[in-house]
Amino acid sequence: MKQSLPLNAAWQVMHAEPELGATAGCSALPLAERWIEAQVPGDVHLDYLRAGKIPDPYFGTNHDNIRWMEEMDWWYRTEITPPAVPEGRRLHLLFEGLDVFATVLLNGKEIGRHQNMFTPLRVDVTDHVKPGKNLLEVCLGAPAFPPGRDLRQPGVRGYGPPVRLHVRKSQSCYGWNISPRLVTIGIWKPVAFVLTEPVELADVFIDTVALHDGTAEVTARVELQHNHGAPGTVECELTVAGQTRSLVIAHDPSGGRHVERFTIPNAKLWWPHNHGAQPLYDWSAKVRRGGRDLDQRSGRFGVRTVKLIQEPDADGGISFIIAINGKKIFLKGMNWTPADGVFARIDEARYDQLLAAAKGANINAMRVWGGGIYEHDSFYRKCDELGILITHDFMFACGCYPQDAAFLEEARREAEFQVRRLRHFACVVAWFGDNENDVLADNSYNFPDYRYNKLSKQILRDGVQTHAPSTPYVPTSPYSPLTYDQNVPTEGDCHLWAHGFSYKADFYSKVKPRMVTEIGHLAMPAMEVVEKFVAPENRWPVWNEEYLTHGSDTWRLDRNGRYRTIWESVAARGWEEPKSLEDLIEKSQKLQAEASKFWVEFYEAQPTCWGIFLWNLADSWPQMSDAYIAYPFHPKPALDAVREAYAAVRR
Numbered sequence: 001m002k003q004s005l006p007l008n009a010a011w012q013v014m015h016a017e018p019e020l021g022a023t024a025g026c027s028a029l030p031l032a033e034r035w036i037e038a039q040v041p042g043d044v045h046l047d048y049l050r051a052g053k054i055p056d057p058y059f060g061t062n063h064d065n066i067r068w069m070e071e072m073d074w075w076y077r078t079e080i081t082p083p084a085v086p087e088g089r090r091l092h093l094l095f096e097g098l099d100v101f102a103t104v105l106l107n108g109k110e111i112g113r114h115q116n117m118f119t120p121l122r123v124d125v126t127d128h129v130k131p132g133k134n135l136l137e138v139c140l141g142a143p144a145f146p147p148g149r150d151l152r153q154p155g156v157r158g159y160g161p162p163v164r165l166h167v168r169k170s171q172s173c174y175g176w177n178i179s180p181r182l183v184t185i186g187i188w189k190p191v192a193f194v195l196t197e198p199v200e201l202a203d204v205f206i207d208t209v210a211l212h213d214g215t216a217e218v219t220a221r222v223e224l225q226h227n228h229g230a231p232g233t234v235e236c237e238l239t240v241a242g243q244t245r246s247l248v249i250a251h252d253p254s255g256g257r258h259v260e261r262f263t264i265p266n267a268k269l270w271w272p273h274n275h276g277a278q279p280l281y282d283w284s285a286k287v288r289r290g291g292r293d294l295d296q297r298s299g300r301f302g303v304r305t306v307k308l309i310q311e312p313d314a315d316g317g318i319s320f321i322i323a324i325n326g327k328k329i330f331l332k333g334m335n336w337t338p339a340d341g342v343f344a345r346i347d348e349a350r351y352d353q354l355l356a357a358a359k360g361a362n363i364n365a366m367r368v369w370g371g372g373i374y375e376h377d378s379f380y381r382k383c384d385e386l387g388i389l390i391t392h393d394f395m396f397a398c399g400c401y402p403q404d405a406a407f408l409e410e411a412r413r414e415a416e417f418q419v420r421r422l423r424h425f426a427c428v429v430a431w432f433g434d435n436e437n438d439v440l441a442d443n444s445y446n447f448p449d450y451r452y453n454k455l456s457k458q459i460l461r462d463g464v465q466t467h468a469p470s471t472p473y474v475p476t477s478p479y480s481p482l483t484y485d486q487n488v489p490t491e492g493d494c495h496l497w498a499h500g501f502s503y504k505a506d507f508y509s510k511v512k513p514r515m516v517t518e519i520g521h522l523a524m525p526a527m528e529v530v531e532k533f534v535a536p537e538n539r540w541p542v543w544n545e546e547y548l549t550h551g552s553d554t555w556r557l558d559r560n561g562r563y564r565t566i567w568e569s570v571a572a573r574g575w576e577e578p579k580s581l582e583d584l585i586e587k588s589q590k591l592q593a594e595a596s597k598f599w600v601e602f603y604e605a606q607p608t609c610w611g612i613f614l615w616n617l618a619d620s621w622p623q624m625s626d627a628y629i630a631y632p633f634h635p636k637p638a639l640d641a642v643r644e645a646y647a648a649v650r651r
Contacts, residue, residue: 001197001293001294001295001296002194002195002196002197002200002294002295003194003195004094004192004193004194005083005192005193005194005195006190006191006192007080007093007190007191007192007193009040009078009079009080009136009191010037010078010079011037011038011039011040011076011077011078011187012035012036012037012038012076012077012078013035013036013037013038013044013047013074013075013076013077014034014035014036014074014075015034015044015069015072015073015074015075016072016073016074016075017072017073018071018072018073018141018142018145019073020073021075021139022075022077022137022139035077036048036051036053037050037051038076040076040078040186040187040190040191041097041186041187041188041189041190041344042186042187042188042344043099043184043185043186043188043342043343043344043345044069044074044140044185044186045057045066045069045182045184045185045186045342046186046342046344046345047186048069054066054069057180057182057341058180058341058532058533058621058622058631059532059533060533060534060535060545060546061545061546061549063180063181063182063549063554064181064549066182067181067183069183069185070142070143070144070183070185071142071144071145072142073139073140073141073142074139074140074185074186075137075138075139075140076137076138076139076140076187077135077136077137077138078135078136079133079134079135079136080133080134080136081132081133081134082125082129082134082193083193083195085126085195086195088197088198088229089195089196089197090124090126090195090196090227090228091124091125091126091129091193091194091195091196092122092123092124092125092126092193092194092195092196093106093111093122093123093125093136093191093192093193093194094120094121094122094191094192094193094194095114095120095121095122095138095187095189095191096120096189096190096191096192097117097118097120097187097188097189097190098114098117098121098138098140098187098188099117099140099143099169099184099185099186099187099188099343100115100116100117100140100141100143100167100168100169100185101114101115101140101141101142101143101146101147102114102115102121102138102139102140102141103138103139103141104121104123104136104137104138105135105136105137105138105139106125106128106129106134106135106136106137107128107130107134107135108135108137109128111123111125111128115146115147115168115410116168116169116410116413116414117168117169117170117188117373118168118169118373118374118395118414118417118418119413119414119417119418120189120417122194138187140185140186140187143167143169143183143185144163144183146163146166146167148406149166149167149402151163151166153166153402153404155400155403155447155450156399156400156401156402157399157400157445157447158398158399158400158401158437158440158445159176159397159398159399159440159444160174160175160176160398160555160557161174161175161555162399164399165399165400165401165402166402166407168395168410168411168414169184170184170338170343170371170372170373170395171370171371171372171395171396171397171398171399172337172338172371172372172397172620173341173343175554175555176371176554177552177553177554177558177562178337178552178616178619178620178623178625178626178627179337179338179341179554179620179621180341180549180554180620180621181554181555182341182342184341184342184343184344186344188343188344196227196228197227197294197295198226198227198228198229198289198294199224199225199226199227199229199234199251199256199287199289199294199295200224200225200227200287200294200295201222201223201224201225201285201287201295201296201297202223202224202225202255203221203222203223203420204220204221204222204223204238204283204285204297204299205220205221205223205420205423205424206218206219206220206221206240206281206283206301206424207219207221207423207468207470208303208304208305208470209261209470210305211267211269211303211305211325211326214265214266214267215263215264215265215266215267216263216264216267216269216303217261217262217263217264218240218241218261218262218264218301218303219259219260219261219262220238220240220259220260220261220262220283221257221258221259222236222238222247222249222257222258222259222260222285223255223256223257224249224251224255224256224257224287225255226251226252226253226254226255226256231250231251231252231253232250232251232289233248233249233250233251233289234248234249234251234256234287234288234289234294235247235248235287235288235289236248236249236258236285236286236287237285237286237287237288238260238283238284238285239282239283239284239285240260240262240281240283241262241264241281241282241283242282243262243264245260247260249287264281264303267303268281268303269303269304269325270302270303270304270384270387270426271304271324271325271387272324272329272364272365272387272388272389273359273364273386273387273388274332274362274364274387275324275327275329275364276387277387278302278384278385278386278387278426279302279303280300280301280302280384280385280426281300281301281302281303282298282299282300283298283299283300283301284296284297284298284299285297285298299424300384301424301426302384302426302427303426304324304325304426305324305325305326305470306322306323306324306429306430306470306471306472307322307323307326307472308320308321308322308323308430308472308474309321309322309323309328310481310492313490313514313608315490315512315608316490317490317491317512317514317608318481318482318490318491318492318514319514319608319610320491320492320493320514320515320610320611321514321515321610322365322389322391322429322430322472322610322611324389324429328610328651329364329365329389329610329651330604330610330611330649330651331364331365331389331391331515331610331611331612331613332362332363332364332365332600332611332612332646332649333363333364333365333366333367333391333517333611333612333613333614334358334361334363334365334366334367334613334614334616334617334628334642335366335367335369335517335518335520335613335614335615335616335617336366336367336368336369336372336375336390336616336617337369337371337372337616337617337618337620338372338373338620339351339354339618339620340620340621340631340632341620341621343373346375346376348376348378348382350632351375351376351378351379351382352382353633354617354618354629354633355379355382355383355386355388356386357617357629357633357635357639358386358388358617359386359387359388360643361628361639361642361643361646362642362643362646362647362649363388363617363642363646364387364388364389364646365388365389365390365391365611365613366383366388366389366390366391366613366617367390367391367392367393367477367517367613368390368391368392368393369393369397369435369616370393370394370395370396370397370432370434370435370477371395371397371398371435372395373395374395374418374421374422377421380422380425380427380428381425383425383427384425384426384427387427388427389427389429390425390427390428390429391429391430391431391432391517392422392428392430392431392432393431393432393433393434393435393477394414394415394418394431394432394433394434394456394460395414396411396433396434396435396437396455396456397434397435397436397437398435398436398437398440399437399440399445400437400441400445400447400450400453401437401453401455403453403454403455408454408455408459411455411459411460412459412462412463415459415460415463415464416463416466416467419431419463419464419467419468420467420468422468423467423468423471428471429471429472430471430472430473430474431460431464431468431471431472431473431474432473432474432475432476432477432479433455433456433457433460433461433473433474433475433476434455434456434460434475434476434477435476435477436476436477436478436495437450437453437456437476438450438451438456438475438476438479438486439476439478439485439486439487439495442486451476451486456475456476457475460473460475461473461475474492474493477493477495477517478492478493478494478495478517478518479491479492479493480492489511489512489513489514490512490513490514491514492514492515493513493514493515493516493517494511494513494514494515494516494517495516495517495518495519496508496511496513496516496518496519497518497519497520499521499522499562499565499568499569500564500565500568500569500572501568501569501572502569502572502573503521503569503591503594503595503598503599504598505572508599508602509602512606512608512609513603513606513609514608514609514610515609515610515611515612515613516599516603516609516611516612516613517611517613518613518615519599519612519613519614519615520614520615520616520626521569521591521592521595521596521626521638522562522565522566522569522588522592522624522625522626523566523588523589523591523592523624523625523626523636523638524566524584524585524588524589524624525585525619525622525623525624525625525630525631525634525636526585526630526634526636527581527582527585528634529622529630529631529634530581530585530622532622533546533550533621533622533623534546534547534550539581540580540581542563542581542584542624543560543563547563547624548560548563550621550622550623550624551563551623551624551625552624552625562624563624566578566584566588566591566624569588569591570587570588570591573591575587588624589636589637589638590637592626592628592636592637592638592641593636593637593638593640593641594641595638596614596628596638596641596642596645597641597642597644597645599612599614600612600614600642600645600646600649601645601648604649604651610651614628614642616628617629618630618631618633619631628642
């Protein structure tokens with residue numbers, strides 16, 4: 001039977017000049033002294049921090065002083081002893097996540113290349129390994145220099161440095177107004193040997209197709225992967241919600257596929273937590289041939305349907321409503337952004353802590369923002385258990401992306417992998433092609449024709465419609481299906497941003513949105529958080545580099561702009577300007593709490609509005625921001641205001 005054997009190896013890492021390799025370069029240090037211990041999964045910033053080679057990137061302007069790291073190649077090495085390979089099987093090496101431009105070598109010979117943080121690399125190494133110890137090396141090329149990409153390509157433009165638009169990795173790590181300029185590098189997910197059989201289960205997907213009279217109709221899509229050997233058939237024992245079927249499925253080098261339909265009587269439906277329970281059913285599948293077991297999988301699924309309702313409203317607008325199991329749901333939402341600027345540091349405990357806080361604030365939906373990452377499976381499992389709906393951006397944000405064939409093909413593979421992975425979770429109820437690409441192309445980047453791009457209008461759309469056809473797809477956020485302005489409130493979803501205005505200004509109070517998917521108010525974190533990123537001598541006033549870089553200015557674009565809007569908001573409230581750091585913290589946090597409560601109550605009272613997603617749940621590093629939880633876990637008073645406001649929502 002197929003076996004996955006975690007590669008628990010002792011890794012080392014070092015940096016070298018691009019293209020020179022691990023044994024060349026201009027360092028005066030002997031080669032042996034350049035290697036340090038590395039953790040895998042991990043990130044080179046964490047390795048070098050542990051080794052005392054860099055300062056804490058989250059304090060002051062330290063992250064600026066380690067930007068040299070993104071301009072270097074990074075070499076990992078370890079010795080591995082492969083398992084014995086029985087007759088009729090093959091040995092594969094699986095990297096679940098490589099960040100990002102990877103060349104993999106075994107005993108000095110290149111065996112694979114990869115260039116996407118969001119997809120795995122699996123290589124057949126049967127004919128490359130030797131008995132005993134083998135040298136495994138991984139070179140991660142400098143993420144500042146994407147190989148084979150023309151960085152001056154016409155039409156590729158966006159927020160911040162254009163290099164990020166050419167690289168399939170988290171966009172925010174190149175610097176954002178909510179995160180540091182810390183371009184992550186590392187083998188950031190587990191590595192394993194896989195002993196394969198000629199055929200394995202590629203996937204088993206359970207989809208709810210109909211509900212009627214207490215009964216649920218579901219389909220089980222069994223997909224096979226042909227690894228080696230001749231075409232043929234396998235026997236499959238498939239169990240769904242306690243019902244077992246014996247199937248025979250044909251396969252050839254293109255794979256194999258079978259769809260089986262099940263009826264579940266007295267079905268227990270999965271609901272967002274304020275509308276019902278979150279029961280999950282079990283499924284399992286085992287394939288065999290000639291009496292020999294080849295592979296098996298198991299999992300859980302929720303019985304639920306989802307529909308995006310876009311119909312004419314009485315006021316001339318177009319509705320934008322998520323219905324679960326036929327019931328319209330008001331989305332008491334919050335935006336989810338990466339929980340740490342070093343993504344390899346995000347673990348299940350961090351998810352548990354933040355998601356418990358979200359449910360405790362009566363949040364029933366979160367939007368995974370397109371500038372971050374596709375989260376680990378444990379995030380979505382927890383949302384399934386807690387009853388928190390997820391609307392999910394693909395990881396493209398605030399830019400006009402390349403449209404050449406190579407880039408689009410990489411995006412297609414990414415979409416296919418992620419949609420197939422996340423379609424198993426009941427919580428994932430909608431996909432959006434990107435964050436703000438179309439609206440900013442028109443309003444900020446002087447490229448209105450970008451709205452016809454192939455990436456979001458074809459490639460990503462087809463990925464969802466092919467692999468999760470029951471899940472709604474929206475090409476961008478914000479989105480207006482009929483009006484030229486992609487951010488018109490009376491259609492689709494809208495983003496409402498007006499830092500510095502009164503939270504009751506006409507900008508907010510004279511609109512009737514169908515759904516608000518971004519809205520927020522800046523606030524300082526608590527003093528104990530400020531002390532973690534600003535030196536004592538710089539804590540007042542705030543007009544210095546340490547504050548500015550921890551308040552949106554990692555690119556030196558905004559300078560003091562966002563801090564200035566806090567003073568403007570204080571003045572709009574009729575209060576005196578802050579006279580001390582303590583005064584600034586108190587007033588900005590009170591404003592954030594008041595604004596949050598007002599917006600939830602104001603928009604929920606409009607019968608045509610069916611959701612609001614506040615920005616954002618938690619910071620990825622210590623900073624001044626819109627977040628409701630400062631890094632690593634310091635809730636602001638506004639989270640209590642959200643809890644109170646959402647508790648009163650009955651839709």
